Amino acid sequence: MYTVGRCLIRDWRQKLDMTQEELAHISGVNRSNISKYENDYSKPELKNLKNIAAVFNCHIEDLYEWKKSRRTQSR
Template sequence: MAYKVGRCLLRQKLKDAGMTQLQLANKLGVTEQQINKYVNNRQGMSLQVAKNIAVILNCHTDDLYEWVIVGENE
């Protein structure tokens, strides 16, 4: 079975944590615009960024995206 990355779930994770995009940006040392790109699926996160966000939000990196099953051969 194979998976592909679906939509980013960062907006909901931020809401669940009671954190704004600006607060996350400040903790990561990036701009709010960069976080907004992730939230709106305009740019994917690198594994390093996803790991750092997961640590800040106290979740797993897998929790930051929807995962779509694509089948055995993909």
């Protein structure tokens, strides 16, 4: 099983030498929301994730780190 880790939007954006303003303009996502996502102050809606992933030409899953979690056994 996996859990969602750190948001990687900033990493993707910086790889493309793109500002938050540029990403906002291209994706149609408000710049302040992008900042909130990058700083883990809020979680993006699915439609915003789709738009951001389209800009980066990646899958939504690529926008986050994934951590393997240990399964807990219930008794």
